[in-house]
Amino acid sequence: MRVSVRVFELEDFDLDATMRSGQAFRWRQDGIQWTGVVGSRWVRLSREAGATVLRAESFPQCEDWGWLRHYLQFDCSLRDVIDRFPKDPVLLQAVNRWRGLRLLRQDPWECLATFILSSTKQIVQIQQIVAALCDRFGTPILTDPNGIVFRAFPTPTQVAEASEASLRECKMGFRAAHLLACARRVSNGSLDLESLRRRPLEEARAALMDLPGVGPKIADCVLLFALGFQEAFPIDVWVARVLKDHYFAGHPVTLPALRIFAREHFGPQAGYAQQYLFHHIRMLSKRS
DNA sequence: TTCCAGGGTAAGC
């Protein structure tokens, strides 16, 4: 297979932490290499320990790498983001440990679909469900030397034309009906995900929450991981736990109260702060 | 075996 190779000078970028932080579910690690699919491209990324360069391979071949710059957000200055964080002990600890963790800018449909599948699932299981969905319904891109077929994420139309029973065979359970309903709303044009980028946060959020299977948390994930709203603050069980334990001294707090606190405390870069907190506490709990 | 997972929904207070 013929691939294009390019090396990028890159500071403040922890590829492992970024790919491991539970925002995208199709990347696989092999040594220092991360292999995945972005849009309709097979991609392999690697970064030597301590190196200042990121090596990227693409199939099909390309001259213009703007799509990768966009996906990895090369233009985002992490220093500017972190400078605007509140200086509280927990967040400082997370940043000191995981500096270089980045937000990706994913395709809105893929992000919406995968987070609909994420509800009350461990990240490993989400990866398995998403892989099954892509294997069954995605358009092939290439077959690697090991015989593994890489496929694009299924389009809204490809999912909309599937039966609920065939989706359930991908082990997504009750989430199948939600995914199918959303695929229909996107594929028939009644919801234009791209147009949400240009709307105010609360309007875009309300439009997402109007979808079946999409509540506050999943809406915030799509706003943050795909639509560029860096103040969106998804609160899952892990983030709720770290907020209660370290910002409310373990006292019981309702979810709406946590959302209000997060917006006021973390400010315009709340989404980045959330990702650092989420990754930090998950890595701490793994060791024990 | 039992608990829990990057939740949402509807029914019941």
Next chain:
DNA sequence: GCTTACCATGGA
């Protein structure tokens, strides 16, 4: 407005 049961599935 807030709490609860339920929704499938499988990892730990």
